[in-house]
Amino acid sequence: MRVTFITGNKHKVKEARGIFEKFGIEVDHENPGYPEVQGSIEEVAAFGAKYVADLLQKPVIVDDTGLFIRALNDFPGTYSSYVQDTITNKGILKLMKDEPDRYAEFRSCIGYCAPNCEPKTFLGVVSGEILSEEKGNNGFAYDPLFYVEKYDKTYGELTTDEKNECSHRRLSMEKFANWYSNL
Ligand code: ITT
Ligand code: NA
Numbered sequence: 001m002r003v004t005f006i007t008g009n010k011h012k013v014k015e016a017r018g019i020f021e022k023f024g025i026e027v028d029h030e031n032p033g034y035p036e037v038q039g040s041i042e043e044v045a046a047f048g049a050k051y052v053a054d055l056l057q058k059p060v061i062v063d064d065t066g067l068f069i070r071a072l073n074d075f076p077g078t079y080s081s082y083v084q085d086t087i088t089n090k091g092i093l094k095l096m097k098d099e100p101d102r103y104a105e106f107r108s109c110i111g112y113c114a115p116n117c118e119p120k121t122f123l124g125v126v127s128g129e130i131l132s133e134e135k136g137n138n139g140f141a142y143d144p145l146f147y148v149e150k151y152d153k154t155y156g157e158l159t160t161d162e163k164n165e166c167s168h169r170r171l172s173m174e175k176f177a178n179w180y181s182n183l
Contacts, residue, residue: 001181003112004028004060006052011140012063016173018164023177032056041066041078045111046119053113061176063169065108067142069130071101084141089134092145102129106146106168110176122179124171128155139163 005016005027013029020027032055034048041064048062066080072095076083083091096102106126113119126148134144136156144156148166155163164170 002026002028003180004030004056004058006030006032006034006048006060006062008033009140012169014160015164015167015169016063018160019170019173020177023181025177025180030056030060034062036064039078041107041109042111042121042123044078045109045121046113047111049111049113049119053115053117053119057115059112059114062111063108063172064111065106065168067146068105068107069096070103070105071096071099080142089142089145092130092142093133096130096132102131102147104128104130104146106142108168108172110172112176112180120179122172122175124168124173124175126166126168126171 001024003025005013007013008031013027016027032052034051036044037047044064045062049060052060066077068074068077108124110122111119129147130145131147131154135154136144138158139155144154146155148155150166151158151162
């Protein structure tokens with residue numbers, strides 16, 4: 001089986017190929033772009049998937065992800081892209097300075113849609129903690145900030161295979177893959 005993954009982020013494509021491999025799903029990659037509606041990650045993923053499936057006239061998936069920090073009332077959340085490009089990890093660390101509550105969640109939502117059909121969404125959530133400094137050079141974006149107890153490491157210190165064993169994207173993509181392989 002194959003699926004076309006619509007994203008501008010090459011790290012996501014690499015992770016997706018690792019996750020889908022054991023399901024025998026091959027990943028094609030295209031980046032036509034899609035309007036990002038205001039709303040939850042589920043709404044962004046559903047809208048994006050339908051928009052591109054209708055545009056390209058083939059089944060596609062998109063991924064909308066956010067880092068939700070409890071002490072910051074879920075910021076950056078749906079603003080994660082903008083925040084990563086502007087204040088960056090340094091800005092997040094500043095906002096979290098002297099904050100005792102370090103709890104955060106990574107949430108990934110996969111949107112799937114076939115042409116002229118209704119979209120479906122698959123959510124994956126992982127709990128972790130925001131460290132007081134960046135650690136690790138692997139991964140991308142917020143990875144060096146996000147500490148996972150199971151590995152006693154940040155995502156930034158994990159290999160792609162290790163991150164794929166425990167990540168938010170593993171959970172959302174695995175839900176999708178289980179459903180898709182039974183179509
Ligand atoms: P798309 O084209 O797929 O939308 P993107 O990089 O803009 O690519 P998102 O909007 O889903 O992806 O991500 C929001 C921000 O969170 C963005 O800065 C990402 O780099 C970052 N991000 C997404 N997944 C991540 C992960 O697994 N680890 C660390 N940062 C991540
Ligand atoms: Na995006």
